[in-house]
Amino acid sequence: MKETIRAAKAAAEALRSVFDATPLQRNDHLSQKYDADIWLKREDLSPVRSYKLRGAFTAMRKHLEANPAQSRFVCASAGNHAQGVAFACRHFGVQGTIFMPVTTPQQKIDKTRMFGASHVEIVLTGDYFDQTLSAAKEFCATKGAHFLSPFDDTDVILGQASVAVELMDQLGKSPDFVVLPVGGGGLASGVTAYLREVDPKIAFRFVEPLGGASLRAALRAGHPETLGQVNSFVDGAAVARLGDKTYRMLDWVNPSHVLLAPEDRICITMLEMLNVEGIVLEPAGALSLDVLPEIADSIRGKTVVCITSGGNFDFERLPEVKERAQRFAGLKKYFILRMPQRPGALRDFLEMLGPDDDIARFEYLKKSARNFGSVLIGIETKRSENFTILFAKLDEAAFPYRDITNDGVLSEFLI
Structure with missing residues (x-):
């Protein structure tokens, strides 16, 4: 037996003094949705709710x-x-x-x-x-x-390899695909080191948050590089620099197999798993599921294991997650409207709204001119196409407006 396999199995056995193997669960919802046999390795159910x-x-x-x-x-x-x-x-x-x-x-x-x-x-x-x-x-x-390093340590990587030992024992066969989240690279290094020894035919896909793509940067540069800026929303995987040891264990990865998950889109995945399956995932824990639509053609009819790496989610963040999800899906927008200062102007605007449009925010910012006032407006709707209709009506009525939904600077100050 190869040393990598023997050491990982010993690490997994030692962990049994602390907790039972985390479940490997077939997910019917995702399996039907993607016409595949999709299993979730539930690291969000460990004693500390992460791997x-x-x-x-x-x-x-x-x-x-x-x-x-x-x-x-x-x-x-x-x-x-x-x-x-x-x-x-x-x-x-x-x-x-x-x-x-x-x-x-x-x-x-x-x-x-x-x-x-x-x-x-x-x-x-x-x-x-x-x-x-x-x-x-x-x-x-x-x-x-x-x-104790969080990821760039040989023994830490060995401990994370125990995830692979368990999933192979639980599945009883080799999966066709394993989808792994990546932060500093400890989990991905350990799991792939074990599985590549067990069965070289297993295919891997790696997922990083868009605002923390340290593995992709390292693969392109040929060595770990420090990102100039990191979006901290996916705090469990938002790492500015891949580890030196983990890079050496992942330098074989095809860069095209490293997928990037936009932070706001991850929120849609988190809400789907919460509302449909009752599974609470933190942003990093949802990474492996978030990219399933991108690899749908590749995994059709295949056995796929997605590692849900953590469930330490503070429900005080739920409104933010919902807001991000709506904005990414095009169901919520914010804009600044120059409202004519005349009787009936507000009524004219309200009559432009459709039956599915709700005002979520309405705030006069200032009276910018004698004849106009600037208004911050947030609208929620049920179909993204409804905004096309609304903006066409505003243009026709000569109501000047500016969509600031994706304007990072204005959003930070006004929303």
Whole structure:
């Protein structure tokens, strides 16, 4: 038996002391929709609601086996890795210092503290993650603690490979396709390393958020590159730079097999899974499902495993997710209308609205001229074509307007 297979199976077996294998579930809704045999590997149902526990536990276990006197571990994370490390610290009875940005939502801080209990100390420092990471590494250097990387670590990658061990055992055969989300590359590296040894015929597709395409950038450059800007909405996968180790394990990937998921479109997928299937996914957890329409022709009639990598979703974000989904689908728009300052002008505008059009926002911004006032208007509708009809009516009535739905600067200040 090859060493990769043997090590991954040993890692999976060791994890059974912490939690049972996460379910591999056939999804009838998606299978019918795409005329394929689609299975979901439910990492959102692990004890910390993400796969990150696997890597943290495995790396901590192996380090303690080699260094039994080690008593303190450190990580820098604002999310799932922090929770995995906290859980592992409590399991092994060691102390953990978890550095988190000052801007980390309280819900994530509370969950990390809950998993680690008295075994973790949380240090809030830095407005940006890079500052937090620097503080964590400086602490390690001065205190002799061991740093646990979220993805760029051989033992962390080995722990993530246990996902592949389980899905093969559960499916009982090789899938035709495996669809993997990518952030720093730890999960993708571990899963593909194992499955390529087991069956080289398995095909892979990799999914990154549009605003954090670090794998695609690395493949194009021939080495990891730091992205100049990252959209943090998909916080579980919005990584500015692929790991050095993970790149070396993924440099064989065909760039055309790396798909990009727009952040707002991911919201449509999240709502579909919540409303139709009752499955709560965080943005990163929905990545593998979001690209199914793009690969529909390739997977028709095939057996497909999609890894749903996490379900740590704060329901206070639900209004934002709904808003993003509506805007991407063309069902909600914002525009600035120059309203004539005359009796009946508002009534004239209201009569232009169709039976499916709802006013979601109406706010006078200022009286920009003696005869006109600027109004911020948000409209929701049931069919995107309804906006074509509305805007035609506005043009015909000579009501000047500006669609600001996709204007990042104006949207940030006004909406």
